[in-house]
Amino acid sequence: MSTSFVVTVALPVPLRRQFDYLPSHPTDLRENYPPGSRVQVPFGRRSLTGVILAISDESELPISRLKPVAKVLDRAPLIPSVILQLCQWVADYYHAPIGEVVFAALPPPLRTANADTDIISSLQETYWGATSLGLSAGNAEHLIKGAKQKQLWGLLLKRKSMLQGDITGLGYSLTQLRALSAKGLIQPHSHIPGGGGAAPQIIEPPQLNQEQQEALNRISSEPDSFRTILLNGVTGSGKTEVYLAWIALALSQRPDSQFLALAPEISLTPQLRQRFALRFGDKVAAYHSALTDKERMRVWINILEGRTQIVIGTRSAVFLPFNDLAGIIVDEEHDSSFKQQDGARYNARDLAILRAKEHSCPIVLGSATPSLESLMNARGGRYESVLLRQRAVNADTPSIRLLDIKSRPLHGGISPPLLEEIKQHLTEQRQVMLFINRRGFSPTLMCVECGWLAECQHCDARLTYHMKAALLRCHHCDSTYSLPTCCPKCKQDSLKAVGAGTERTEEFLETTFPDTPVIRIDRDTTQTKGSLQDKLLQIRSNEPCIIVGTQMLAKGHDFPNLALVGIINADSGLFSSDFRAAEKTAQLLLQVAGRAGRSAVEGKVIIQTLFPSHPLLQAIAAQDYNAICEEELHIREAGRLPPFTSMALIRAEAPLLEAALGGLWSLKESLLELLKFNDGLQIEVHGPFPSVMQRKQNRFHAILWLFAPQKAELRQFLKHWLRYSEGIATPSGFRWLIDVDPLETL
DNA sequence: AGCACGCCGACT
DNA sequence: GTCGGCGTGCTC
Numbered sequence: 001m002s003t004s005f006v007v008t009v010a011l012p013v014p015l016r017r018q019f020d021y022l023p024s025h026p027t028d029l030r031e032n033y034p035p036g037s038r039v040q041v042p043f044g045r046r047s048l049t050g051v052i053l054a055i056s057d058e059s060e061l062p063i064s065r066l067k068p069v070a071k072v073l074d075r076a077p078l079i080p081s082v083i084l085q086l087c088q089w090v091a092d093y094y095h096a097p098i099g100e101v102v103f104a105a106l107p108p109p110l111r112t113a114n115a116d117t118d119i120i121s122s123l124q125e126t127y128w129g130a131t132s133l134g135l136s137a138g139n140a141e142h143l144i145k146g147a148k149q150k151q152l153w154g155l156l157l158k159r160k161s162m163l164q165g166d167i168t169g170l171g172y173s174l175t176q177l178r179a180l181s182a183k184g185l186i187q188p189h190s191h192i193p194g195g196g197g198a199a200p201q202i203i204e205p206p207q208l209n210q211e212q213q214e215a216l217n218r219i220s221s222e223p224d225s226f227r228t229i230l231l232n233g234v235t236g237s238g239k240t241e242v243y244l245a246w247i248a249l250a251l252s253q254r255p256d257s258q259f260l261a262l263a264p265e266i267s268l269t270p271q272l273r274q275r276f277a278l279r280f281g282d283k284v285a286a287y288h289s290a291l292t293d294k295e296r297m298r299v300w301i302n303i304l305e306g307r308t309q310i311v312i313g314t315r316s317a318v319f320l321p322f323n324d325l326a327g328i329i330v331d332e333e334h335d336s337s338f339k340q341q342d343g344a345r346y347n348a349r350d351l352a353i354l355r356a357k358e359h360s361c362p363i364v365l366g367s368a369t370p371s372l373e374s375l376m377n378a379r380g381g382r383y384e385s386v387l388l389r390q391r392a393v394n395a396d397t398p399s400i401r402l403l404d405i406k407s408r409p410l411h412g413g414i415s416p417p418l419l420e421e422i423k424q425h426l427t428e429q430r431q432v433m434l435f436i437n438r439r440g441f442s443p444t445l446m447c448v449e450c451g452w453l454a455e456c457q458h459c460d461a462r463l464t465y466h467m468k469a470a471l472l473r474c475h476h477c478d479s480t481y482s483l484p485t486c487c488p489k490c491k492q493d494s495l496k497a498v499g500a501g502t503e504r505t506e507e508f509l510e511t512t513f514p515d516t517p518v519i520r521i522d523r524d525t526t527q528t529k530g531s532l533q534d535k536l537l538q539i540r541s542n543e544p545c546i547i548v549g550t551q552m553l554a555k556g557h558d559f560p561n562l563a564l565v566g567i568i569n570a571d572s573g574l575f576s577s578d579f580r581a582a583e584k585t586a587q588l589l590l591q592v593a594g595r596a597g598r599s600a601v602e603g604k605v606i607i608q609t610l611f612p613s614h615p616l617l618q619a620i621a622a623q624d625y626n627a628i629c630e631e632e633l634h635i636r637e638a639g640r641l642p643p644f645t646s647m648a649l650i651r652a653e654a655p656l657l658e659a660a661l662g663g664l665w666s667l668k669e670s671l672l673e674l675l676k677f678n679d680g681l682q683i684e685v686h687g688p689f690p691s692v693m694q695r696k697q698n699r700f701h702a703i704l705w706l707f708a709p710q711k712a713e714l715r716q717f718l719k720h721w722l723r724y725s726e727g728i729a730t731p732s733g734f735r736w737l738i739d740v741d742p743l744e745t746l
Numbered sequence: 747a748g749c750a751c752g753c754c755g756a757c758t
Numbered sequence: 759g760t761c762g763g764c765g766t767g768c769t770c
Contacts (some may be wrong), residue, residue, distance in 0.1 A: 012747080013748080014747055028756085044750080045750075046748070319751095
C-alpha cells in the first residue's frame with residue numbers, strides 16, 4: 001500500500017492555477033484529506049486557507065518542490081462534491097481562477113481560518129416568543145403604539161416563536177422587539193437552531209385557475225428528472241402561485257427534499273420570502289449579500305444539514321450546499337443582475353440549470369419577458385415552454401399609451417396630460433407610480449451664461465445634483481463635490497439644474513399634491529435596513545399615494561390599488577449602440593407597465609417620449625413582446641450576434657487610454673497568431689474599442705470582442721490561448737479579464 | 747492579490 | 759549617506 005500522495009488545493013488568489021501540496025506527515029492516510037475540506041498551507045512567505053480539490057498520485061511539479069500542508073481545518077468536507085464540481089465547471093467555462101470561484105461558494109466566515117472552532121455552537125441565537133401574559137392578554141393590540149409593532153406582535157402570536165435573525169430579516173428592528181418586551185408581551189429565549197419549536201403557520205393556498213393548474217401539471221409531471229421549463233407568463237398571471245403550488249406538491253411527495261428560488265435582487269426577496277414563509281413557515285430562509293456574516297453562516301449550515309428546506313436567494317445562493325434538491329426556480333430569468341459583474345463573471349441562471357442537472361431535478365425559469373437566449377433554447381427544444389396568457393385575478397392587461405412630449409412643458413419631468421391623469425386617478429382614490437431612470441434632483445448642473453457643465457474629475461461623466469444632500473455626486477465613482485454658489489468658469493450666478501431625477505419629481509409632486517403622500521423609492525431612500533420594507537407596507541395599505549422610483553420598482557412588486565403608471569422618459573434605450581438595447585428596453589418598460597392594474601382596478605400606462613412613432617415603442621404599446629423578439633432575433637441572426645453566436649469580451653483598463661488600447665492590440669495579435677495555426681476555427685476578433693465610458697475613476701477602459709459559432713469552440717480556444725498568454729508584453733498598469741457571455745458589451 | 751527584491755530622488 | 763517610491767516577478 002503506497003502512502004505517498006499529493007493534495008491539490010484551491011487558494012484565494014487570482015491565478016488560473018491549482019497548487020499541489022504533500023500531506024503533513026508521510027504516514028498520513030488519504031482519508032484524512034477529503035476533497036471539499038479546508039486546509040491551512042504555506043504559500044510564498046505567508047500562510048493561506050485553501051480548499052482541497054482532489055487527491056492524486058503525482059504532481060506536475062517534482063515532489064521536491066512541494067511543501068507539506070500545515071493543517072487540515074475541517075474533519076468532514078465542508079463543500080459537497082456537487083458544489084466542487086460546479087466550481088470546477090465555472091472556472092473552466094468562465095476562465096476564472098478556481099480559488100476565486102471556490103471561495104465565492106463559501107460564506108465569508110469560512111473563507112478565513114478561524115481554525116477548527118465549533119461553528120455550530122457559535123450559531124446559537126436568540127428566539128422571541130409571546131409570554132404567557134402576552135398570550136392571556138387577549139387583544140393586547142391597544143397596548144401597542146406603532147403600526148409596525150402591532151404587526152410584529154401579530155406575527156409573533158401566530159408563530160409561537162421566531163429566530164431573531166428571521167424577525168430582523170423581515171424588516172423589524174431590535175428596538176421594536178425591545179419595546180414589546182418592555183411591555184411584558186414577549187420574551188427572548190434561546191435554543192439551538194433546528195431543535196424544533198417554531199410551528200409554521202400555513203395559510204390556505206388559493207385556488208389555481210385553469211392555466212395555472214395546467215402549468216403546475218406540466219412542471220410536476222416528472223419530479224425526478226432534469227428538465228428546464230420556461231414559464232412564460234404575462235405580468236400578474238400568478239407565476240408565484242404556481243411556484244408555491246409546485247413546492248407544496250413536491251413536499252407532500254418527498255417531505256425532506258429541498259428547493260431553491262433565485263430572485264434577481266435583494267429588493268425583491270423580502271416580499272417573495274414573505275409569500276413563501278406564509279405557506280411553508282420556517283422551512284424557508286433568505287440568502288443574499290445584505291445578510292450579516294452570522295446570518296449567512298446560519299443559513300448555510302442549516303442547508304448543509306438539511307434543516308432549511310427552501311431558500312429564496314440572489315445569485316450567490318446558487319452555490320449553497322443542498323444535498324437533496326428537488327427543484328429550482330429562477331424568477332425573472334431575463335434579469336441581467338443574475339450575471340456577476342466582478343470577480344468570477346458567472347450567470348447564476350445558467351449555473352442553476354447546471355445544478356438542476358447535477359441533482360437530476362426540474363428547473364423553472366419564470367418571466368413575463370423571457371430573454372432571447374431562453375426563447376431560442378425553448379424553440380430548439382432544449383427547454384419546455386409553458387405559457388400563462390391571462391392575468392390571474394380577473395384583471396385585464398393594462399392599456400399603454402404613448403404620449404408625445406415634444407413642445408410640451410415639463411414640470412419635474414411631468415407633462416400636463418400626464419399630470420391630469422395623475423389628478424384624475426388620485427381623486428378616484430387610486431395609487432399612481434412614476435418611473436424615472438435617474439436618482440438625484442437633476443442629472444446635469446449647467447451654467448446658462450457660458451455653457452459650463454458640472455463634470456466628474458475622475459470619470460467621463462456629468463455630476464448629478466442632489467438637492468437634499470446639497471452636493472454633486474458622480475454616479476460612476478461615487479465621489480462627491482460641494483455645490484458651487486456661482487459658475488466656476490464665468491463667476492455669474494447662473495447655474496441651472498437641467499433635467500429631472502427622482503428627487504425633483506418627488507419635490508414637484510409634493511408641492512402639487514400637498515395632501516397626498518409621495519413615496520420615493522431609489523437607492524438613496526432605501527439605504528437603511530427596513531426602510532424599503534416600510535415603504536412597501538405603506539403602499540400595500542392601498543391608500544391613495546404617488547410612488548416615484550427607479551428600476552427598483554420594476555421588479556415583481558404587487559400593488560393591488562395601483563392604477564396608473566407613468567414612465568417619465570422612455571427614450572434613453574432607443575438609440576443606444578448596445579445590440580441588446582431593444583431587448584432590455586422592451587423588458588424594462590413592459591415590466592414597469594405590468595405593475596399597473598393587477599387586481600380589479602383597471603390599469604393604465606402612459607409612456608412619455610419624443611419619438612412616439614418609433615417602431616419599438618409602437619410594439620411595446622401594443623404589448624406584443626413576441627413580435628419584438630421575432631424582429632430582434634432576425635436582426636441578431638443577420639448580424640451574427642448572440643444568441644446565434646457565442647460571445648466573449650476581453651475587458652482591459654490602464655492609467656492611459658493608449659495603454660489600454662495598446663495592451664489589447666498585443667493580446668489581439670497573439671490571439672490572431674494562435675488562430676493562424678487553427679485554420680478550422682471560425683473565431684472573429686473585433687476591436688480594440690474604447691469603452692463608452694472611457695475614463696472611470698481615472699482609469700481608461702477598452703474592450704475586445706470575440707465571436708464564435710459555438711460556445712465550446714470559443715471556450716476551448718480561449719483555454720488554449722490562456723496557457724501561453726502569460727508571456728505577452730503589455731504596458732505598465734495594464735489589467736485585463738475575460739467576460740464570457742457578456743450582457744454588458746460596451 | 748500579497749509580498750518580496752530592486753534600482754533612483756529628498757531628508758534626518 | 760539612508761528611507762522609500764512603485765516596477766516586475768513569484769507563489770505548489
